[in-house]
Amino acid sequence: MSRLRALVALAALVVAGGLVAIIPATAASAAACAASWQSSAVYTGGAQVSHNGRNYQAKWWTQSEAxxxxTGVWQDLGACGGGTTPPPTGSCNHPNWVAGTWYATGSIVRYTNGLYYIAEHDNPGYDPVISTWYWEPYTCGGTPPTNPPTNPGGFVVSEAQFNQMFPSRNSFYTYSGLVAALSAYSAFTRTGSATVQRQEAAAFLANVHHETGGLVHVVEQNTANYPHYCDPGQPYGCPAGQAAYYGRGPIQLSWNFNYNAAGNALGLPLLTNPWLVQNDAAVAWKTAIWYWMTQNGPGSMTANNAMVTGAGFGETIRSINGSIECNGGNPAQVQSRVTRYQQFIGILGVSAGANLYC
Structure with a gap:
């Protein structure tokens, strides 16, 4: 034992059948570094990055905070810098995966485990080893799939992204109902470049989130307001009853004249049966898209025009609530909408564009 110096101190003695085996111990190596943190990237809860020789994991959505x-958004996972698994043999030379970066179908990335993955569906940087719906292992020398699958109805927001945007939504507001409603207006989120389409979708859903408390409320909560939404001066009056035209659905459709106009445009008997909006998810989504696509409201343009012409997100707020919020009417409410829009465009992996405020 006297000959065993420092090395012996690091050895483990295993006694078996009277034989002593000396197993040299090795110092624990540091964890491999995750992909480097990027100031422009959007990171969602669970995303891991490395920065200044340490690994971190995001607790919730974040951007620009190193x-x-x-704020406490980053959990320190400890020092990193250990060896990494070598890339598989072959001629692959694809970029490292970065959480929060938008990846189109067919994109190929190198993950932190040294292996490659190919995107089967568009996604905002989901983890390849967790989101198997969006990624599958890729062998160097392989080719991207032909005719890659798309989201249902061609919608630019996937169901996973929708769920991420509305984690606590009322079960009434189904993704399938939203996709079914797209047929009502073919230009909705299908006009302009891919960036503009995603910006419009983010703007629509951000305003919807604000109006319904995150798609929690199907009907207006202040029942005292219900009789207020009947305008008896209209030639058709209020056939469903004076208190029947309260706010319903994703943009809280209200007033008898709006139910009448939406019903005429969509071919639905909403004037006589306004309850359809709170009983049929597709109808509810259609009324929201109808307003978005056709109504200026208190603004000077439709919300759709605001996004596809570059007027900006601020003009969508004006089209929905006008001076009640805009021009200093309620800056806190405006900021709430803008903050949600910025979160959603981050999930969709595009820039916010100009003119966010009204």
Whole structure:
């Protein structure tokens, strides 16, 4: 034992059948570094990055806050810098995967485990080893799939992204209902470049989130307002009853004249049966898209025009609530909508564009 110096101190003695085996111990190596943090990238809860020789994991959505940050969003996972698994043999030379970066179908990335993955569906940087719906292993020398699958109805927001945007939504507001409603207006989120289409979808859903508390409320909560929404001066009056035209659905459709106009446009008996909006998810989504596509409201243009012409997100707020919020009417409410829009465009992996405020 006297000959065993420092190395012996690091060895483990295994006694078996009277034989002593000396197994040299090795110092624990540091964890491999995750992909480097990027100031422009959007990171969602669970995303891991490395920064200044340490790994971090995001607790919730974040952008631009360098780890370790000041808000508590980053969890310190410890020092990194250990060896990484070598890439598979072959001629692959694809970029490292970065959480929060938009990846189109067919994109190929190198993950932190040294292996490659190919995107089967568009996604905002989901983890390849967790989101198997969006990624599958890729062998160097392989080719991207032909005729890659698309989201249902061609909608630019996937169901996973929708769920991420509305984690606590009322079960009434189904993704399938939203997709079914797209047939009502073919230009909705299908006009302009891919960036503009995603910006419009984010703007629509951000306003919807604000109006319904995150798609929690199907009907207006202040029942005292219900009789207020009947305008008896209209030639058709209020056949469903004076208190029947309260706010319903994703943009809280209200007033008898709006139910009448929406019903005429959509071919639905909403004037006589306004309850359809709170009983049929596709109808509810259609009324929201109808307003978005056709109504200026208190603004000077439709919300759709605001997004596809570059007037900006701020004009969508004006089209929905006008001076009640805009021009200093309620800056806190405006900021709430803008913040949600910025979160959603981050999920969809595009820039916010100009003129966010009204």
């Amino acid at each position: 780890p370790p940050g000041t």
